[in-house]
Amino acid sequence: MKKYDAIIIGSGQAANPLAKKLARAGRRTLLLENHAIGGTCINTGCTPTKTMIAVGRMRYIVSRAPEFGIPVQAGDVDLTAVIKRKNEVVSSFRDGLEKSLEKTDNLDVVREQGVFTGHKIVNNAFTAEHIFINTGAAPAIPPIPGIDQVRYLTSAGMLELQEVPQHLAILGTGYIAMELGQLFRRLGSRVTMIERGHSILNKEDDDVAAAVHKILEEDGIRILTDTTVERTAPLQGGGVRLTLSGGGELTATHWLIATGRAPATAALQLPQTGITPDGRGFIPVNEYLETTVPGIYALGDVKKGPAFTHISYNDYLVASENILNNAHISIKNRPVPYCMFTDPELGRIGITEKEARAKGLAVKVATLPLGKVARAIETGETRGLMKAVVDAESGQILGASVLSVSGGEIMAVLQMAMMGKITYKQLRNTIFAHPTFAESLNNLFMTLDND
Missing domain, CATH: 3.30.390.30 (FAD/NAD-linked reductase, C-terminal dimerisation domain)
Structure with a gap:
């Protein structure tokens, strides 16, 4: 059994700066990550989506050029080139992060899934006084009849398409759905969004949500409210058929599921170390980010609360100051700014x-x-x-x-x-x-x- 001062499971936006700070403070630190270093933000979230949204914005500007006296037209989009540029940006971010972790003394990076196999024991091989969980979240797939028989996309899959969808149906109207819906409409797709509630963006004021709704419709996006998908089936030759509430039907070449995200806790075997996740899989924490097991902390989207990269990064600041400097910083009443990157x-x-x-x-x-x-x-x-x-x-x-x-x-x-x-x-x-x-x-x- 190898003993560390700190073990960090997952390499999200809290994990990487925390690993370096603890290691530089003289704490022997282990970072476990079985996927790409950098977590959702760098690999399938903020960095790639905003890189592609910039392309959509560019095409939108070109399409409006005649309004400004510039007689040009926006042509078809070379999505392969768009994806290539996106991948280059992602790789540069991830490579830089990997190199900075590798150069940090006192820090070991092991590329495997962290699993609790006992009280503060990970993978039957490692133990530490302080353990931090920063495994993030993944798209939640609703239990719609027939969904296991059709091809659907999540936000990550949308970023790897090599051709612009002819007709993109989107289930959900949250921030991810809004951003990707507008992006692919600007790239040339016909887009239909499906919302079970009375309006989009139910956490926002009605006038704000209505203004966003109007903008998206001006961009040519069709939004169906008070609508649910009751079942789905594949179309012959590709695509999907969605049976809607009220007897309606919608066919599309591509279907994006954007109905929320669920915490990535299933693989952790949390009960082995005495932690019981809630009914949705989130890890309960106190105002200092500590779980019910002293010395084990949950950071970022794996706990309840605002699921934003900057909140995960602030979790790192809170945890590191409390561990290294006994600062007693609480997450209560901290400001929660956020931005939806529509245009x-x-x-x-x-x-x-x-x-x-x-x-x-x-x-x-x-x-x-x-x-x-x-x-x-x-x-x-x-x-x-x-x-x-x-x-x-x-x-x-x-x-x-x-x-x-x-x-x-x-x-x-x-x-x-x-x-x-x-x-x-x-x-x-x-x-x-x-x-x-x-x-x-x-x-x-x-x-x-x-x-």
């Missing part, structure tokens, strides 16, 4: 208007359509809106939704204001460079002047 982007921070109303908070709500933003008009990017929820008494900003070109960057300005306790009146009167999208925050908060 325009949806940047989000803090609470929504409907959350504030549900809590009975006294708030004021500022809303500004992008069609009233000078820079948006000048650049021809008027789709979207800016929205902020403000405490009626203190003037503190409680949350914001920014559906705009560079929406995530504008949202970050508001996040910094929230962190610094800057009131909406201060932002309303702040000098921003003209003409910028950030300058429109003046106008956004001017809408509250008569409240």
